[in-house]
Amino acid sequence: RREKLTALTKLSRYIRYSLIEDKSSVWIAQREGRAKNGLDRTEPALLKMLNLSKEKSQTFGTALSELNIVPVSISYEFDPLDIDKSMELAEKYKTGSYEKNEDEDFFSIYKGIVGRKGAVHIAFGDPLKIDFMSADEAALSIDQQIIRNYKPHATNLLAYHKLHKSNDITKEMAAKLQCDWTKITDEFNKRIEALDPVCQKIILEMYANPILQNIDKKK
Known part of the structure; x- marks a missing residue:
């Protein structure tokens, strides 16, 4: 100590x-x-x-x-590590622990840097x-x-609407976004559809949580 x-x-x-x-x-x-x-x-x-x-x-x-x-x-439109994170958290939920493979942190950093993020806002x-x-x-x-x-992205709102009902705040957020909703929706759905239900829910919560925080702040 x-x-x-x-x-x-x-x-x-x-x-x-x-x-x-x-x-x-x-x-x-x-x-x-x-x-x-x-x-x-x-x-x-x-x-x-x-x-x-x-x-x-x-x-x-x-x-x-x-x-x-x-x-x-x-904020990223897509998190390059979202699937990896969901699998790690799912394993922790199921077994109480997660054991990383050798060099996993290194490859996670690399993937996080070079992986596709879509729109990025800082x-x-x-x-x-x-x-x-x-x-x-x-x-x-x-x-x-x-x-x-x-700044929320379309993926954040898509995830939120899969878990919760839309409201005036999320409708206002969506109206301000200038993006190809159809393209992003298709890509987001394909990203998670092959995962098991536990991982899917974790990823949806991961993307939706920033929206939840924003809504809580405005209440």
Whole structure:
């Protein structure tokens, strides 16, 4: 435990030095939940790690704000790893665990980079400059920005409508999209039709969850 804390503190100092002294940007991508099921939840522990390097005289919020954290929202029309993720999650649901093959992470990264994504949208939020009292409060603010700036694609709405009834919000989203609905619908259906029902449901939830979050935000 002590060795882990030492390593995390060293990483925190490196990130703070890079941002404040070197004026270099640092990209932090969170793993597991965010990538696997389409639900955006910032881990407060990550923000606590970033503040392990703060001065003793600094408040949590002051130390965090000087890092100039900018939430980033990225959405793909198609996730190159959606089938792989669904099979991994299905295995976890069935057996309680999933054992990766050798070099699986490497090939997943490669596939995620070069695989077909269709339309891609990236949006940068506003820097966190509020004097947050806690990591939970800061994490909530990051999540709100990511959800607000996330641009849904036709695949997100197709998945949502397969699981839920359409409503005024999703109809408005669909009306704003300029795309070939027939082509995308055919490609999306072919993508999942050969999978077993469990994997199909996981993929549909994966694509639909960003829409659910957006609807919850507007309620």
